[in-house]
Amino acid sequence: xxxxxxxxxxxxxxxxxxxxxxxxxxxxxxxxxxxxxxxxxxxxxxxxxxxxxxxxxxxxxxxxxxxxxxxxxxxxxxxxxxxxxxxxxxxxxxxxxxxxxxxxxxxxxxxxxxxxxxxxxxxxxxxxxxxxxxxxxxxxxxxxxxxxxxxxxxxxxxxxxxxxxxxxxxxxxxxxxxxxxxxxxxxxxxxxxxxxxxxxxxxxxxxxxxxxxx
Amino acid sequence: xxxxxxxxxxxxxxxxxxxxxxxxxxxxxxxxxxxxxxxxxxxxxxxxxxxxxxxxxxxxxxxxxxxxxxxxxxxxxxxxxxxxxxxxxxxxxxxxxxxxxxxxxxxxxxxxxxxxxxxxxxxxxxxxxxxxxxxxxxxxxxxxxxxxxxxxxxxxxxxxxxxxxxxxxxxxxxxxxxxxxxxxxxxxxxxxxxxxxxxxxxxxxxxxxxxxxxxxxxxxxxxxxxxxxxxxxxxxxxxxxxxxxxxxxxxxxxxxxxxxxxxxxxxxxxxxxxxxxxxxxxxxxxxxxxxxxxxxxxxxxxxxxxxxxxxxxxxxxx
Amino acid sequence: xxxxxxxxxxxxxxxxxxxxxxxxxxxxxxxxxxxxxxxxxxxxxxxxxxxxxxxxxxxxxxxxxxxxxxxxxxxxxxxxxxxxxxxxxxxxxxxxxxxxxxxxxxxxxxxxxxxxxxxxxxxxxxxxxxxxxxxxxxxxxxxxxxxxxxxxxxxxxxxxxxxxxxxxxxxxxxxxxxxxxxxxxxxxxxxxxxxxxxxxxxxx
Numbered sequence: 001x002x003x004x005x006x007x008x009x010x011x012x013x014x015x016x017x018x019x020x021x022x023x024x025x026x027x028x029x030x031x032x033x034x035x036x037x038x039x040x041x042x043x044x045x046x047x048x049x050x051x052x053x054x055x056x057x058x059x060x061x062x063x064x065x066x067x068x069x070x071x072x073x074x075x076x077x078x079x080x081x082x083x084x085x086x087x088x089x090x091x092x093x094x095x096x097x098x099x100x101x102x103x104x105x106x107x108x109x110x111x112x113x114x115x116x117x118x119x120x121x122x123x124x125x126x127x128x129x130x131x132x133x134x135x136x137x138x139x140x141x142x143x144x145x146x147x148x149x150x151x152x153x154x155x156x157x158x159x160x161x162x163x164x165x166x167x168x169x170x171x172x173x174x175x176x177x178x179x180x181x182x183x184x185x186x187x188x189x190x191x192x193x194x195x196x197x198x199x200x201x202x203x204x205x206x207x208x209x210x211x212x213x214x
Numbered sequence: 215x216x217x218x219x220x221x222x223x224x225x226x227x228x229x230x231x232x233x234x235x236x237x238x239x240x241x242x243x244x245x246x247x248x249x250x251x252x253x254x255x256x257x258x259x260x261x262x263x264x265x266x267x268x269x270x271x272x273x274x275x276x277x278x279x280x281x282x283x284x285x286x287x288x289x290x291x292x293x294x295x296x297x298x299x300x301x302x303x304x305x306x307x308x309x310x311x312x313x314x315x316x317x318x319x320x321x322x323x324x325x326x327x328x329x330x331x332x333x334x335x336x337x338x339x340x341x342x343x344x345x346x347x348x349x350x351x352x353x354x355x356x357x358x359x360x361x362x363x364x365x366x367x368x369x370x371x372x373x374x375x376x377x378x379x380x381x382x383x384x385x386x387x388x389x390x391x392x393x394x395x396x397x398x399x400x401x402x403x404x405x406x407x408x409x410x411x412x413x414x415x416x417x418x419x420x421x422x423x424x425x426x427x428x429x430x431x432x433x434x435x436x437x438x439x440x441x442x443x444x445x446x447x448x449x450x451x452x453x454x455x456x457x458x459x460x461x462x463x464x465x466x467x468x469x470x471x472x473x474x475x476x477x478x479x480x481x482x483x484x485x486x487x488x489x490x491x492x493x494x495x496x497x498x499x500x501x502x503x504x505x506x507x508x509x510x511x512x513x514x515x516x517x518x519x520x521x522x523x524x525x526x527x528x529x530x531x532x
Numbered sequence: 533x534x535x536x537x538x539x540x541x542x543x544x545x546x547x548x549x550x551x552x553x554x555x556x557x558x559x560x561x562x563x564x565x566x567x568x569x570x571x572x573x574x575x576x577x578x579x580x581x582x583x584x585x586x587x588x589x590x591x592x593x594x595x596x597x598x599x600x601x602x603x604x605x606x607x608x609x610x611x612x613x614x615x616x617x618x619x620x621x622x623x624x625x626x627x628x629x630x631x632x633x634x635x636x637x638x639x640x641x642x643x644x645x646x647x648x649x650x651x652x653x654x655x656x657x658x659x660x661x662x663x664x665x666x667x668x669x670x671x672x673x674x675x676x677x678x679x680x681x682x683x684x685x686x687x688x689x690x691x692x693x694x695x696x697x698x699x700x701x702x703x704x705x706x707x708x709x710x711x712x713x714x715x716x717x718x719x720x721x722x723x724x725x726x727x728x729x730x731x732x733x734x735x736x
Binding site: 317318319324325357358359362372 | 606609610611612613614615617618620621622625645646
């Protein structure tokens with residue numbers, strides 16, 4: 001048993017990408033470490049978040065830090081964008097699975113591509129990867145994705161996106177054993193990346209007044 | 215065979231009877247005959263300035279850069295043979311990023327300097343290789359116990375302290391306050407010595423400076439009153455901008471007078487909280503114009519003064 | 533006696549205002565037999581960096597020794613005491629590279645002049661997390677809530693020491709694999725204060 005991170009939900013909106021994750025690292029079902037940010041920002045314009053093994057993620061991020069430093073060293077005005085970081089990670093993850101030593105993580109990469117358009121990409125431990133308008137990993141794949149499919153459209157504004165994510169997270173807090181209620185929201189747009197402090201998300205408990213018929 | 219090497223200069227693996235290794239000395243010659251490079255360590259930053267002789271009218275001006283980023287906290291200036299230097303740059307980059315990965319902290323500049331020294335020294339001990347024809351100017355910002363204590367005392371956040379090293383083809387590593395190598399090094403060193411902070415100068419230089427200041431002060435009071443006669447400019451109280459202009463002035467003074475035009479000047483700065491950054495070519499061009507004008511005025515002002523460059527030549531030691 | 537020697541253990545480390553404290557019980561068991569009732573589960577990595585060990589005694593002793601050696605070499609190269617984060621990074625690289633073969637839960641804690649007091653927890657699997665208070669070993673499960681409820685980062689040295697002793701006493705009381713006495717190492721941030729290695733009887 002190792003340390004692992006739970007669900008992530010990410011959606012594109014008009015002008016950027018928004019992402020949410022809780023701030024918990026679990027050891028099996030035990031809530032082991034709280035207040036841990038599972039969303040990392042890279043450079044000015046990329047967010048990476050993970051579900052799965054924390055040690056593998058740490059190691060991948062150490063590798064990515066070297067890549068970012070490489071850009072600084074070269075000083076040629078070329079800096080990896082989110083879509084390139086995504087591609088690089090797909091190759092790394094696929095390499096490790098081919099080595100029969102998969103890095104047990106599901107990654108979400110958000111930012112922009114070479115044309116400056118919003119980018120959102122998914123990678124899993126086998127190196128399976130795709131670009132998408134919205135995605136979720138972990139239990140949120142089952143809990144949140146159906147809601148997003150119903151409500152999302154390409155013209156969704158930042159506020160609407162935030163409200164949609166909020167709604168999804170509430171369901172996850174209510175129905176996922178491993179979801180903590182301290183949630184971080186992050187967004188990436190033309191103006192750069194921003195990560196919120198963890199906020200408490202409570203769900204609706206009014207159903208508690210329901211009484212069983214005797 | 216009756217030249218200075220007398221048969222002992224064909225390999226780095228043989229000492230001459232006087233205990234010299236001629237190939238290494240020739241490598242230093244490769245540095246001495248090429249473009250001037252200088253570096254100054256200021257209070258919280260360092261700059262490297264270099265004059266690149268024009269290769270051809272067809273060459274793009276920004277090409278053949280001589281200062282390279284090693285990481286966000288270290289840069290390296292390469293004098294002499296550029297291609298030799300680039301091999302060292304690449305090696306140093308790998309060493310730096312490996313250190314960071316292994317120990318989760320930035321490599322202290324002196325550690326990298328010693329390793330680069332070892333690397334270059336290895337090329338002076340094998341028969342199958344030749345030494346590097348370059349003197350390396352390694353500068354960067356070190357965050358360590360010393361900088362932590364200093365910033366604690368000053369009640370400021372610890373952002374490190376600047377360090378400057380010179381590494382010669384022999385693998386010698388020296389901690390410097392300022393340095394100059396290449397064609398114009400002698401004039402440049404005399405000028406740089408004048409900028410050393412008082413505690414860093416030898417008695418002779420201090421004496422000479424005092425005399426010079428007296429003369430200047432007397433002249434200034436005669437001419438325009440006693441404004442700012444006491445404010446002495448030295449490396450520890452200069453800003454990077456002022457130092458950049460000073461660097462341009464020194465390169466101008468140290469230029470090859472036999473050439474009709476000066477080569478392109480390249481200046482790169484690094485500092486506490488500042489990654490290695492080039493000063494824009496346009497700005498350097500303006501600085502050079504300013505300097506030229508000031509120096510021309512200066513020389514028409516005091517025709518009768520002795521030639522300071524000549525005076526410096528005698529104090530030059532190698 | 534075919535069972536391997538395991539450190540069924542309670543270990544912990546806390547940051548207080550002015551330094552860090554490491555604590556551990558002293559029971560080493562092989563199966564149900566207490567192989568050693570006064571063992572050392574805290575190892576020195578450098579003058580002001582120590583680590584608490586849980587899991588396989590053999591694995592963790594090796595990790596501590598190898599980290600100590602590497603750290604002292606690194607320290608001579610940089611010509612100053614190492615950072616706590618450096619010790620944690622060196623250990624993490626080992627525990628990650630050999631995660632399939634090692635059984636080791638470690639806490640690296642100490643002080644350095646640049647970053648001050650630091651505590652890193654390295655659970656099995658090759659993770660490393662910086663936290664203000666770390667608990668580990670089989671006994672830690674019994675005191676998670678106690679630590680959550682009672683830890684404050686602004687405790688002074690005496691309060692923090694008392695907190696560590698109480699927490700480990702509770703764990704030893706409930707965990708059959710933990711027992712004996714409580715060993716502590718107090719590492720103050722200030723250079724003028726000595727590192728104190730002590731042992732205490734359980735307070736329950």
